[in-house]
Each structure stands twice: as structure tokens, then as C-alpha cells.
Amino acid sequence: MLLFNYIKLAWRNLAKRKLYSFINIGGLAAGLCACMLIMLYVVHELSYDRFHKDSSRIYSLFEKIKLEKDTMQLERFNATTAASIQQQNAAVESYIRMGNLASESIIMQSVANPNIKSEERDTWFTDANYFSFFSFPLLFGDKNEVLKQPFTAVISASIARKYFGSTDVIGKQLRYNGKYIFQVSGVMADAPSNSSIQANILLSYSSMAGIESMREIISGERGFAGVFFKVFLKLDDPAHAAAVVQNIDRLIAAQLDQGRAVMVPITRMHTDANFSPGFNLRYLKLFPLVAALILLMALINYMSLSTARATMRAREIGVRKSLGADHKSIAKQFYVESALYAFLAFCLALLLCQLLRPWFFNLLQLKVDVSFLYHPVVLMIYVLLLLITILLAGSYPSFVLSRYNPVYILSGKMSRVSGGASVRKVLTVLQFGTAAVLIICSIVINRQLYFFRHAATGINKENVVMLPFQGSMGNHYQAYRQQVAALNGVQQTATARYPLYGGYDMWFVMGEGNRPPMALSMLSMDHSLFGLTGLQWKFPPADSTQLGMPDKIVLNESAVESFGFSGYPLGKYINLGDKKVEVIGVVKNFHYKSLHSAITPLGINVEKDNTALWGANSPGCMFVKVAPKQNMPALMAKIQKIYAAYDMQEPFEYTFLDEAFGRLYTAEDRLAGIFGWFTVLTVLISALGLLGLAAFSAEQRTREIGVRKVLGASVAQITTLLSKEFIRLVVIALVIASPVAWYLMRQWLQQFAFRIDLQPWMFILAAIIAVTTALLAIGLQTVKAAVGNPVNALKIE
Template identity: 45%
Template sequence: MNNIKIAFRSLSRNKGFTFINITGLAVGLAVCIMIMLYVTHEMSYDSFHKNGKRIYNLRASIKMGGNVMNMAYMSYAAGPIVKQNNPVVEDYMRTMVYFRPMVVSNPASPENKFAENKLIFADAGFFNFYSFKLLSGEASEALKAPFSVVISKDIAKKYFGNTNPVGETLIIKTDSAYTYHITGVAENAPSNSSIDFNFVASNTSLLSMKEASMYTGSQEISFGSFGLNLLLKHASDTAALRRNLQAMAKKDKSLGEMIYTLSPITDTHLHMNFGDSSNTRYLKIFPLVAVLILLLALVNYMSLSTARATLRAKEVGVRKVSGASRISIAMQFYVESALFAGISFVLGYCLCYLCKPWFLNVLQLKIDNSFLYSPVVLGLLFALLVLTVLIAGSYPSLVLSAFKPVVTLKGKMSRQAGGTAVRKVFTTLQFAISVGLIICGIIIDRQLYYFRHADTGINRDNIVMLPVGTNLVKNYQAFKKDIGDLAGVGEVATSHYAMYKGYDMFFAAGKTKEEKSIPIANLVADNNFIPVLGLKWKYQPAPNTEITGRNKVVINELAIGKLHLPANPVGSFISDGNNNLQVMGVLKNFNFSSMADELRPFALITLPDTSSFWKKTGCSLFVKINPHTNLPTLLAKMQGIYKKYDRDTPFDYTFMDDAFNQQYKAEDRLAAIFSLFTYITVILATMGLFGLAAFTIEQRTKEIGIRKILGASLSKISTLLSLDFLKLVLLSVIIASPVAWWAMHNWLQNFANRITIPWWVFTAAGGIAVLAAIITVSYHAIKAALANPVDSLRSE
């Protein structure tokens, strides 16, 4: 209790230093807690399943010539075949995520229709295979019958209020409208589940649909629409299963050389998802940043605590003369550090709680509140508190408890007391971290600027893309004409996919043994596609030549070299594996996917505007809008035309430049978070320097008074006092620059199109750090230089 009283007195006596210490440590802890929650949540995916250690995801890849094609989704028949040939497999589960738009209505109020998502089709034992909680209904019976569906708790409340909907029906319109019987209500899927759903329908529903063959596909193991998870009889059976799968692959050569991949379900989120869904690129960066920021905050605390060592020296001397041991004195300062750390931790947790919604919104993540109070998270928070107390109290207690009572009581403590050299190291470390993050932040920003302003070969300005589903395609020609006739619309075009939303692939026959088949990205579009997107010709089609047709193709420049075609390949033929396609023209290379990826060989097949192809597959309508057009009014008119032909499907649109920018959302989020971290490190470093400069200059008050009496000017005194600190900042720039260059050089290797790191980035970062240090130190330096020397020398 005595130690706690002394700690509180120390807190209240030195309010400025207390504020800097507690605030700096609280901010560092808040950042660390936020990142810890994020990383822990990402690492905990699917660990809640009771049989999680025995559930493995099965995927495959196929070698065709010199190319490898990954099979993320497999055929409907793959599950039974694998189980039949592998006795170690206890059960299998096939799930198909329905990616297309769907409309749901309650037959009791058919006029109220809602666009919904997160529909999955699954085998009958879904709720026994996984550990999703059923609030009502029988797990073993819920998904047996065709057109049976289990809905989530939120969906049940949305459509049926607080009544139990089991036994009721919903009309779900996918490719066609079907009436589904509700057989259960499930708790909402946890935020750390790689399987997310609002509706779980039975796979037997798919078999009863007229489009069944499109989904069930081949009766062999092949490409398909279903994710396949296997439940093993024992967790140790993985080696035997892999051997059996290899034996199966050797027997079946129908698709080429197949390689099976087996991974735990807990790895699905981080290692098996395509796209940006898992934020995995942050998991290596953010923990490092969290450690650096917490280290910076702890360094602040230890530096300021030891800097005030001379003020506590006589206290330590009196205690030692009175019989206190070094251990008891060290314990006193540990208690003081624990009090500081405890207050900082509470403030840091409150800051984290307040900033969490923003942080998760930037990362586009959801974390359940129940996860925040799980035993794992609470244990990690406690461990962080203990670690903070141990580190924060270690150095000050060792330094202060080591003072010799004879020296301290005679008042002969030099300015070196309290480890000035160590504090210089601390200050250099702080600014090195800050400068390193500033450099990284600038380079990330430059790379994003390059992505958005590089010439991609496509004119993306003022182009709106409207998705056209199966409900509207039968009236597509009339719809397209009505849109094209609107005032403010320049041209319209049709493509199978919206730009930057996907493309098809075919394999062209290669000319060498090493390249038996060459993957070619291809897109099907109409005649207006090229002019609407502003694509440029390298070799134009011959005059009066029709380029439209199934057996005609337009390629890009890159395809010429990859396919070993003549320099001007117009009139040449390439094979897509089934047909010979005549090359009608060559387009200049353009980026039809992310600038982060390498440019690929590309083929464009143009079909007539009236082609039945659009009716079978759906398409995307590209609308070129004239300059100076009132966009809200025009979009409202487009919506009216859309509803005229399709009342059920919600009207949706995307600007092409927004779709282009959306490809870099991961980098955008990284830049936003990194900017925040950089601001925090600079603030923490300057706070530490502010407190250290105040105390250092306070120690030199008499020196400054003597210099003023001897004629030193204000500028000379300010320069003298600032120079020592500026040397440390410049040293930190020298240390941080090569480390930051190495880190960013490695990061840039992830992008096929990237900037070279400019020299001025290091100068700019150093200039920011030096300017922050000058402003921080100058306040105290000028204040000391302006002080009356009579006051500072009066005690002499």
C-alpha cells in the first residue's frame, strides 16, 4: 500500500510527464489491441466446428501441356467417388454458393420482394457435418427433401417477425422461381466462419430444377460448382488419404495429369480463398507495425522515467540508508510502472473500443461481439497487460535501484545519471520507426497513384455498366434500344462480362514442345465494344471486312509473340481446341484486369447484337454517357426502363472507373491503415522528444544562464540546445532508410506493374522527421533562452 501511495503521489506531482507517459502508452496499447483482435480473429476461422480437426478441404489442379489449372470447385459426383475409393473418409459435404442475384418473397405478401444473397445448396447432413447451431428444426431431417430450406435467424425475423417460421414457405427466384418449405432456423453464421449463409437449401433441390444439368455436370471427378469437404475417421488419416488420392490420380487420365490438394478446413480462409476475402496480405505487416508502435510507446515511458532519475536519486539514497534492499526499491518502481501500465491499458482499451468500428469498416470486416469476450481474446489481453508491466518496469527499476546512497546524498549525481546514452538510443529508435513508416506510407501512396493514373489502353470515363440477368434477356434488344435512345447517352455496347469482373479462357495450340497449349483470356462482345471502350488498333482489319462471327477473332499484341504468329497476323488462324479461328485484327495491348497482374494474351470474339448467346448467358450493357449530362436524372430514367422489362430484379449499375478502382481495395485499405499508424508513430515520437527535451533543458538551466551573461544570442542558444537532438534524428533517418527500402522493394514485387522507388521519398521522410523534431525542441529551447539568467543563477 505504501508503494501504491508513493506511485499516486508521483503521478499527481508531475502532471505533464504523467500525461505524456500515460497518453503515449495508451495510444500504443490501443493500436496493439486492435491489431491483436484482427489477427486473432483471422487466425481463428472455422475453429469452432466440433469436428474441425477431422474436416479437410479437397481441391485439385490439372496439368494440361505446360499449364496448370486450379479446380477450386469440383463436380457433383466427386464426393461419392472419393468416399467410395477412400475407406478413411467417414463422410463428405458438397456445398454450392449461388453467386447470381436472387429475389425472395413471402407468399403471404407476394408484393414485397427483396433482393437477397448468401444462398448455398448443401447435402442433407449439413448441420451434423458442421457445428452451426439450429434454433428450430431437426438437423438430420432439415435438408432431405427437395425444395427444403433452412434460414438464418436474421432472415427469419425479416420475413416472419417473432413467429416460428418452420412449416412456412418462401418463394426464391434463382434461374426460375420455386417455392421452398422452411424446415429450420439457424443461428447466424459466426463472423469467423468461411461458410456464410442466409439460406441453406437442399442439394436435392438442384436435382429437381430444369437447370440441374448445368450444376451437377460431369459424372466423373472434374471441374464443377461444388466445394468439397471430407470428414476423416481419424485426424491422423491424412497421410493415407493423400496416398489413396495419388493412386486415383494415376488411374484417371481423362482430364490430364491431376494433382489433389488436401488442407484443413481451418486453413480455408487464409490460404485457399481466391481474391481479397481473407486480407492475408495484412497478417504479416500489421503485427509487425503493432509491435513497433507498442515498443515505441514503451520506450517513451522508460526514457522519460529514467530521465527524471536525478529527481528520485535522493529518495532512493534515503531509502537505502534506512535499510531498504535493492529488491524492495526495484519492487517500488515496478508497482509504480504497473499503476502507469494499468491506467494506460484501461484508456487504451477504451480507445480501441471507440475506434474499432472505423478500423473494421476500413478493413471491410465484421467481428462478432461474442468473439471479443471469448476466453482466447481475454487471455491475450491479460497477457498483453502483464507483458507491458514487465517491460515498462524493468529498465527504470534496474537503473533507479542501482544508485549508490553516498553519491546521491552528497548531491554529486552527474548529468549522466539515469543512462543518457541509453535514452539517446531510445530516441534514435523512436524516430527510426517513424521515418521508416513515413517512407513506406509514401511509397504505398505512389504505387496506388500509379495504378489509377497509368495508361491502361481503355477509356473508362463516363461509362456505366448495367448487369442484364436471365429475366431481362428475352427483351434485351428493346431494352438496349430504349437505353440508347435516352438523351445524354452516346453509344451502347454488349459484353458477356462487365469489364474487370471476369473473362473466359481457352487453350490455343502451341508451336513448341514446351508449350503444347497456351492459355488465352477471351471475351465475347458485340460490334460496338471496341469503339465504346476506345480500344486502339495495332493492325486494323482489311477494308470492308466483317469481323463478326464465331470463327473470327481479334487478338492483342501480346498474343502474337505467345502464339508465334507472323509480325502482322491478320488472316492467320489459331485453334481454341475445337475450332480454327481466323485473326481479323490486332488490338494494342490494354489492361483488361488488374494492373497488379501481368498482361495476358487476349482474344475478342464479336457476335451480332441480335445473337441468342446473350439470351442464354446474360450479359452486361455498356452505356457511354455524354459530357455535361445530369447523371442522377439519367440514371433514374435508366432505372425506369429497367423496371419496365424486369420488375423482380433490383436495378444495379457500376461505373467502369469505380470497377477499375475496386480492384485495388486491398491496397487502399492498407494505405488508410498505414497512414493512421504513421501519424501515431510520429505523434508518439514527438511526445517522447517533447518530454525528454523539457527535462534535458531543465537540467541545463544554469548553463544557459551563464551563456546569456557571457553574451550568447537567442539563436545561438536555441541552436546549441536543438543540435544534440537533431543529430539523433538524422541518425535515425540513416538507419531507417535502407530498412524501409528493402521492405518496400519486396512489397512492390507483388505487382507486375510497379514504380521504381524515387530518391526524394527518403529526403521527404527525413525532412518531416527533422521538422517535427525542430518544432518539438524549439519550444523548450526558445523558452529557456528567453528566461531571465538572474532567476536561474540566484541559488548560486
């Protein structure tokens, strides 16, 4: 009954003071919503692959090759690698191979409806024990039988609906690359969003013996590394992992490979940047800190306003204490009020979280299954957030209010009691200091991203479209390219093996003298790409007719330096595999990778325009330079029509070169997005708190303002009087925040080989934003108080 009375009293106070209730509940809800969204993202990223029953015992195998200045991680092995490892390691309980040819596209076609066909990238040949090794749900079929027989396939539910219109498709057939027919033996659930292994179609390993292009792959080739299979090992005990790695290292040495084995727990594959390009664990660790800061800001608002309002309820507390209530019962009352406010804020935050979730994950370019929202860990975090909020929001206000002395209160001496004024000043400084740090960090992060996208890379990316093609283009590529080049608006065309920023080959070569092996990135392109992308010569070929000869190579400046070529490098030789090639030209360094790292050695293999490399069962990429101010959709429609005339299997795709370059900075885009929006939220929460304190200050000094106006004080003087204390606190916060932000951003920028310098204007702009926000927040209340009628003010008792 007593609890019900406390709740009823709390509700009356909430309805009576609408402005303060809005600031308290609204600010707390905004902070909780931001915290929920960030933690949902963090938990999702850290939950990758933990749904497998034996996730603690499953490892992905890599070969790590240490070079002079670089390290490579390879995950492609031959057909015998996994079996050899199991034979020599009793701790290896079982293994799985998952293979496909990265350079070969896979076209699937419904046998019953040939018009339904598409390229299926996540298609893998795998072993029969796939569904007992992993814990992916199988909707239809026996997990021990579905992949045993040759030319059987297990497809995902979405693929089943795509090709057959339903998921009950056992016994139906798909045609593989126009030649081989696979029978559907099982249907699996779509891979969850927190799975590193994304497979739409699984083809039985035993089928490979019946596919002409696959026979050589499983022909019994001995060795360790290869080009086809990913290998996963399941150990009997994770404690044996180190011993297994040592045994695999001996196997590598016996096969004359230069690398060392690395076994990565499957639960770490997604969060390790070495094995998950574009992922940055440091940013993931930073986001919970941002969430905690935002929630802290909201709680500071609540506690500041609750203690500030103490004098307004002082008489109530004094009367209750004089009638026998002890400080415990008073504390309980205010704790119940805080709990009610926190619960209402939590419910509002849940609603906001559901509304903003699609936008938030779109901002992060992230897919999260709806079912993950009800994951036990997510629900536990939500409950924990509610409990923490209730605990912190109610603790300090209930303690302060319950300790008031009734003698001081009832004798009218409450004004002599500070009521936590000093604490409120500290909290205000902390709040705006945190906001200032986030503002500065957001400015620096966005400037670094701007630098990435606008820095001189040595490549002209404007109006360049990349059109990948597959081996299905056949011998028609030259005709295709000629017709595209003839279109109005097309200035130039060129060809390369890979799209720029979409891949390159890697060779290990020796320099002059006794230098250790060095990694040499290799791009294969025709001569036209030099002019199309604006690559600059450092030392042009003495004879341009040598370009395109198989025993010639072009290097960049970094490669020349790394090989130790002194003086004029043209005419020098390097060993490229078992072939000796002559350096006939040197291009100036250009960024063929992201600006995260320094420019590394690069070789350019120049192919003739009419070589059989392009088309003729080999994939590649055509580059199209488009004239300015063209109708791009109309032009791409024309190119697509030409493409369809020569390749009826592969879907038409294109990418703008500048967009491909921009995608290299996905992790930084996520960081900038979160920092940008949550910095705005932090500033708004700070402004709400300042608004509430300004309103309370004006209310407390109503009679003083009235007296001053009667004595001739102007509106400007009174506004300045009410504002200067808050502005002083904001300035103190900025003085404290600036060196903190400088240190944090200096450390963050150190990770980039190419970076901006911290400039004074960044800190000045942050100060202007913070001070302007503060003035706007307190201005309305101070001006309202300053222009009020002094007669009404002097009537207040």
C-alpha cells in the same frame, strides 16, 4: 500495507508531475490501443473456420490444372464426384456438396407477402447432413431432419426477419425463381464473420430432381470436374490426407482430366491467396510487426522519461537508502509505480479501442462480429499485452533507479552520474529510426497505389457505368438498351458477357507445333465496346463485317506471342475446344486484370449487337459512356426506371468502371490505410518522447541558461544550444533508417509485375517530416527556456 503505501506514493508523483504523467500514460495508451486494434484484426483473420468442431479434419476439394505459364484452381465438381471419392477412400468419413449456378441469379419471394422479394446470392443446394458435418448453430429445427425432404429450406435468422419479420418461421413458405415453393424447415444463426462459408439460404439436395433446370445436373453424369458443386471432405484422420489426394489423382486420370487434386484444410482457405482472392498473407504477417513497433515506441518513451527524471528523485532515493532500504525495496517501489501507470494506460487504451474500432474496421473494409471481441484468444492477448507492458515498462527504470549510490547522491555528486544518458540517446535514435522507416514505407506504398490507379491500362475508364442484367431481362434487352442510349447525357452503349474486372471465361488451347496446352482468357463483347473503352488495334480486321462471325476471334499481343505466330498473324487458326477459329484481328495489350501480374493471353469473341446472346435467359452487362459534367444521380434514376419496366424480378445495380478497377487493390488499400495512420501515430509518439526529454533537458540546465543569458547569449543561441543534440540524434536515425527502408520497399515492390522505382525524393521527404516533427516537439520547450527571466533561473538551488 507496504504495497498500499507504494501505490499512494506513485499516485502522488503522478499528480505532482502532470506533463510527464500525460506523456507517459497517454503515449503508452496510444501504443497499446494501436496494438489492440491490429491484433484484433490479425486474430480475426487467422481464426477463420476454426469454430467447427472437426475443423482439423475438414478439407475443401480443388482441381489444380498446370498450364504452360499459369496454374488454375477449380472448385466446381459434378454431382457424383464426392460419392466416387468416398467409395474409393475409406479415410473419407463423410462429404458435403454445396451447389449453385454462378451464372444464374436466385430470386426469393415470400408466398404470404409477394411484395417481399429479392435476389439472394448466398443460396446453396446442399446435402442433408450439413449441420452434422459443420458446426453452424441451428436455432429452430432438428439438424438431422431439416434438409431431408424435397423442397425444404433452412434460412438464416436475418433472412427470416427480412421475409417474415421474426425468427419463429417453421412451416412458412418461400417461392424460388417464381416457380417452386420451398417450406422453411429450420432457422440457423447468421454465419459468423470469421467463416469462409457464407450461406443465407440452404435448399435440400433432394429438391433438385424436381426442378427442371437442375435435373441434368444430377442425372448421373460421370466424370470429375463440373460446373455446380463445391465439395468438402471430412477425413477420419488428417494424417491420411496425402493418401486420399493420391487416390483422387488416379480418379482424375481415369476420367481423362488434365488436373491434379488439391485438398485445402478449411482452416487455411481464407489465408491462402490461391483460394481467397484479395487476401495477402504477407501483409497479415507484417501487421503484428507494426503493432510491436508501435508498442515498443511507447515503451521507449516511458523508459527514457523515467530514467531521465531519475536525478529529480535522486535525493529521495539517497535518503531512503541511508535509512536502511536496500535496492530490492527501492526497485519494488518503482515497479509498483510503473505497474500503476501501465494499468491506467491499459484502461485508457481499452476505452480508445472501443471508440476507434468501428472506424478501424471500416478503414480495412472488414466486418467483425461484436461477439468476437470476447473470444478467449482475444481476451488472452489483451491480458498478455498488459503483463508485457508492466514487465517491460518497469524493469529498466526500477533497475537503474534502485542502483544509485547514496554517497554520490547526498554529497551532491549526482551530476557526475549519467543516469542512463547514453541509453536514452540510443533509444531516441531507435525510436526516430523506426518512425523514419515507417514514413518512407508509407510514402512508397501510397505512390505504388497511386501508380496502380493512374497507370495507362489501355482502357478508358472515365465516366463508364456498368449495368449488369440477368436472364430475367428475357428478350427485352435490345429495347432496354435503345431507351438508355436515347437518354440525354449518354454518349454510347455496349454489351459484354461480364463486367470488366468482374470475370472472364477460360479456354485451353493449343498453339502451332507441339506447344503444350495454354490458358486463354476469353471476353465476349459486341463491337461497340472497342470504341467505348478505347481499345487500340495492333492489326485491325481486313474486313470489319467478319466481326461477330462465330468462327472468328480477336487476340491480344500477348496471345499472338504465346501461340508463336510469326509475322502477320491474321488468317492464322487456333483450336478453341472442338472448333477451329480464325484470327481476324489483334488488339494492343491492355490490362483486363490487375497490375499485380503481367498481361496474359486474351481472346475476344465479338458478338453482333442483335444476337440472342444478350438477354434471352442469359446474363450480361451493359456499358454506358456518360458525357462529362452530368447529374449522375438523376441519370441513374432514369436508367433504373427504364430497367424496372423490363425486369421486375432482379434488383437494379450499377458499378463505375474506375471503381471496379480500384477494388482490385483491396489488400494494398488495407496496407496503405494501416501504414498511413499508424505512421502518424508513431511519429506523434516519437514527438511526445522528444517533448518530454526536451522539457527535462531544459529543466536540468536552468542555471546554465540563466548564466549564459546574463553573459549576453541571445534567444536564438540558447535555442540552438538546447536543440542541436536532439537534431543530431534524429539525423543519425535517418542515416540508419534510409537503407533499411530502401531494402524493405525494394523487396515489397518485387511482387508486382508493374511497379514504381524508388526515388531520392521519397527519402528526402521522409527526412523533412522527421526533422520538422522533432523541431516542433522540442521547439516549444527550448524557446520557453530561452526567453525565461535569468534572475529566476539563478535563484534555483
